[in-house]
Structures are given as C-alpha cells and as structure tokens.
Amino acid sequence: FVLAQLKGDVCLVQVSDSSLSSALMVSDVKVFRHEFITIFRYSHTVCVHPADLRVLCTIDDRCALHDEEKETVYLTKDVMHQLQKL
Numbered sequence: 001f002v003l004a005q006l007k008g009d010v011c012l013v014q015v016s017d018s019s020l021s022s023a024l025m026v027s028d029v030k031v032f033r034h035e036f037i038t039i040f041r042y043s044h045t046v047c048v049h050p051a052d053l054r055v056l057c058t059i060d061d062r063c064a065l066h067d068e069e070k071e072t073v074y075l076t077k078d079v080m081h082q083l084q085k086l
Contacts, residue, residue: 001064001073003083005054006031012040012073013053014066029053032073038080042071056086 004013006029014030026049032040065074075083 001032001059001061001066003056003059003086005056006046006048007052010056011043012059012075014073015053025050035072038075038077040073040075057083 002013002015004011006013012032012034014032016027026047028045028047030045031043033043035041059075059079063076063079066072067074
C-alpha cells in the first residue's frame with residue numbers, strides 16, 4: 001500500500017510491484033477511501049499512467065491489515081500519525 005496523490009486527490013492505493021517498476025506502463029490500482037480514524041474502505045479500481053500517480057509514502061506491510069472479505073484496510077495509529085505530518 002502507498003499513500004499517493006492520484007489526479008489531485010490524496011488516497012490510500014494498493015499497487016503491485018510491477019505497477020511501480022515501469023514509468024511507461026499503464027496499470028490498474030485499487031483505491032481506498034478514508035472511512036474512520038485508521039480505517040480505509042475499498043472505493044474503486046482505476047487504470048492510471050505512472051505520471052498520474054505521485055507516491056507520497058509507502059506503507060510497510062506490517063503496519064497495514066487488509067481484510068479482503070470486507071474490502072477494508074486498517075492502518076496502525078503510528079502510520080496515521082506520520083500521515084498527518086505530510
């Protein structure tokens with residue numbers, strides 16, 4: 001997961017390693033909207049060109065719990081505190 005600016009909006013985005021590896025390839029990313037304190041819920045999937053996706057910070061896998069059944073991501077409070085400083 002990364003916190004990214006996507007077409008002007010800051011959001012939580014799930015990207016694959018291959019999405020970040022090429023500056024020329026268009027790829028699909030999952031966008032999660034902020035729901036409550038440390039909770040983000042899946043919003044939509046969008047096809048983006050790397051030039052339209054500005055990664056602000058990467059989120060360590062140990063700091064995010066992705067509940068795929070509920071399409072929800074829970075971030076640690078430490079991560080949320082760091083994100084507020086951005």
